[in-house]
Amino acid sequence: MSFDAEWAEHKAAALAQQSPVMRLNHAPGDGSAPGSPAGSLVAGAASINGNANLLIEIAALLHEGRPDGDAGTMARAPRAHADVSAQVLRFAQFADDQFKDTISLLAALATRLKTTGTDFARVDDGTARSFLAGLLESGRYVKPEAK
The missing domain is CATH 1.10.287 (Helix Hairpins)
Known part of the structure; x- marks a missing residue:
């Protein structure tokens, strides 16, 4: 197996393991943080x-x-x-x-x-x-x- 193929396989495995809810500062991905519209960043x-x-x-x-x-x-x-x-x-x-x-x-x-x-x-x-x-x-x- 070539390095590029193995690297692509590892990247695909890492993407499959990622949680879609994981976001910066653990804020929900759907924008349901209190007082924040979807797509905004609360700091x-x-x-x-x-x-x-x-x-x-x-x-x-x-x-x-x-x-x-x-x-x-x-x-x-x-x-x-x-x-x-x-x-x-x-x-x-x-x-x-x-x-x-x-x-x-x-x-x-x-x-x-x-x-x-x-x-x-x-x-x-x-x-x-x-x-x-x-x-x-x-x-x-x-x-x-x-x-």
Whole structure:
């Protein structure tokens, strides 16, 4: 069996195992979350900030588990053939580059998510202030006995 055929088989098996109800933040897929129309995304400042903190934690854990520089020295000459040594060094440099790119990407995503959380809180605060101002301007007090 070729790699492409085996890969397609694995993808089909993974898709068959997925639940159609699984969604972001465990919200129902049919839009039946309270107060949300179908197809909308419900977000909160706590969720946004929590996810940004999670990305930073993942980046920190990856940084702590970074590849060991001494592990590649075991495959250097004279312990290994010169061609093997060159390929191990090439792979180690590539892996280190990919590793640093991944950590940078996670940190950048966390920064953007924190900025989005701040903007969300600002908009949410503005909406609450607007609602309160409208209530104070156009609302009228009715005594409990008069209801």
